Amino acid sequence: MDLLVVGSGLFGLTIAERAAEAGRKVTIIDRRHHLGGNAYSEAEPTTGIEVHRYGAHLFHTSNETVWEYVNRFTKFTNYQHRVYSTHKGIVYPLPINLGTINQFFDAAYTPAEARALIAEQAGEFDAHSATNLEERGIGLIGRPLFEAFIRDYTAKQWQTDARELPASIISRLPVRYTYDNRYFNDTYEGLPVDGYTAWLERMADHKNIEVKLSTDFFDESQPLHKKAVVGQVPIVYTGPVDRYFDYEAGALSWRTIDLEEEVLDIQDFQGTSVMNYPDADAPYTRIHEFKHFHPERKEIFAQEKTVIHREFSRFATRDDEPYYPVNTPTDREGVLAYRELGAGEKDVHFGGRLGTYQYLDMHMAIGSALSMWNNQLA
Numbered sequence: 001m002d003l004l005v006v007g008s009g010l011f012g013l014t015i016a017e018r019a020a021e022a023g024r025k026v027t028i029i030d031r032r033h034h035l036g037g038n039a040y041s042e043a044e045p046t047t048g049i050e051v052h053r054y055g056a057h058l059f060h061t062s063n064e065t066v067w068e069y070v071n072r073f074t075k076f077t078n079y080q081h082r083v084y085s086t087h088k089g090i091v092y093p094l095p096i097n098l099g100t101i102n103q104f105f106d107a108a109y110t111p112a113e114a115r116a117l118i119a120e121q122a123g124e125f126d127a128h129s130a131t132n133l134e135e136r137g138i139g140l141i142g143r144p145l146f147e148a149f150i151r152d153y154t155a156k157q158w159q160t161d162a163r164e165l166p167a168s169i170i171s172r173l174p175v176r177y178t179y180d181n182r183y184f185n186d187t188y189e190g191l192p193v194d195g196y197t198a199w200l201e202r203m204a205d206h207k208n209i210e211v212k213l214s215t216d217f218f219d220e221s222q223p224l225h226k227k228a229v230v231g232q233v234p235i236v237y238t239g240p241v242d243r244y245f246d247y248e249a250g251a252l253s254w255r256t257i258d259l260e261e262e263v264l265d266i267q268d269f270q271g272t273s274v275m276n277y278p279d280a281d282a283p284y285t286r287i288h289e290f291k292h293f294h295p296e297r298k299e300i301f302a303q304e305k306t307v308i309h310r311e312f313s314r315f316a317t318r319d320d321e322p323y324y325p326v327n328t329p330t331d332r333e334g335v336l337a338y339r340e341l342g343a344g345e346k347d348v349h350f351g352g353r354l355g356t357y358q359y360l361d362m363h364m365a366i367g368s369a370l371s372m373w374n375n376q377l378a
């Protein structure tokens, strides 16, 4: 073995695939029973509907290199993501756009009129000097829209009142003064035609790659554990960085989500893939309906059954899946300490969202792995 990759998410798979193509013998280990990390999906057994096991994943990028790279392993559908929001029993389009504004204020404002209205309402606070998230939000889009679409939604995500949250959680709240409600602005967007798992498995399908699942890097009963391999072989580690150092500089904080799955005996539950629930009286933040990600799978789409996930958000304990970095000032100090410790580890490269404590979209994880390969490992 010339390289050990810990973690088979998109970061680890990209490194492994590049190294294998360059003639290196690579072993990938993952503690889960499947490869692919959080992008993994599988067919719900009673309906055949593809379900994203760790939360909905939409691929989008404007990076030509990443787009060319991912197209070696999968074709993409022409799916374009759109999100709606049910506030006080009425459905509005997101991100906030001219359609949302006119529906909300029961008006027919032109772009210039809507701009002037929002600027006037936002004048209540100066967004730059805001001392908490509520002031920042109102300073960006005005009180009515902030209270309807952002305040309670964010409070549910963080289990904390918007007045108790730091202003830094939100830097911008984009408002579009057109009727365009495409969620992403990227050049390329789509979903893998044969599903995420087929794509991820193709990346690992190489004579130079061996994959060992249900194998934890810290489990000393398996031969490729940390103490046995560090210093013996180059390692790319994509698990949680604090765990690697046994929480020496403190545990970094994360938010996690709980997904409550239900199979319903109806053809169509909500008419779209993602519906936000921004009001305080709904305990969940969003409902995903997976068949809407693939309307081109005609037979599966037409059946009289559908699969939904209700999404709940909360702070993660050490036993939960870490999803979104909380990034408090203490966390930032911890990350710096771990970066220094990491620099002292012989031939261990820390990457990916857990290894660097950053939220990374899939295209960012792939782009960052390609850079690590080109600049440090090739």
Ligand code: FDA
Binding pocket: 006, 007, 008, 009, 010, 011, 012, 029, 030, 031, 032, 035, 036, 037, 038, 039, 054, 055, 056, 057, 058, 059, 060, 215, 216, 217, 218, 238, 239, 240, 257, 322, 323, 324, 351, 352, 353, 354, 360, 361, 362, 363, 365
């Ligand atoms: P990832 O977490 O995928 O992989 C790390 C792997 O390491 C895991 O498989 C884990 O089991 C393994 N591991 C950890 N510790 C280990 C140990 N001790 N031993 C062995 N293995 C270990 N992106 C996007 O572009 N569009 C989207 O819509 C979304 N949506 C989305 C929703 C949610 C809820 C989340 C949390 C994330 C997204 N993402 C996303 C981001 C996407 O999931 C992310 O870009 C990739 O997971 C990054 O890949 P990594 O390889 O860095 O981590």
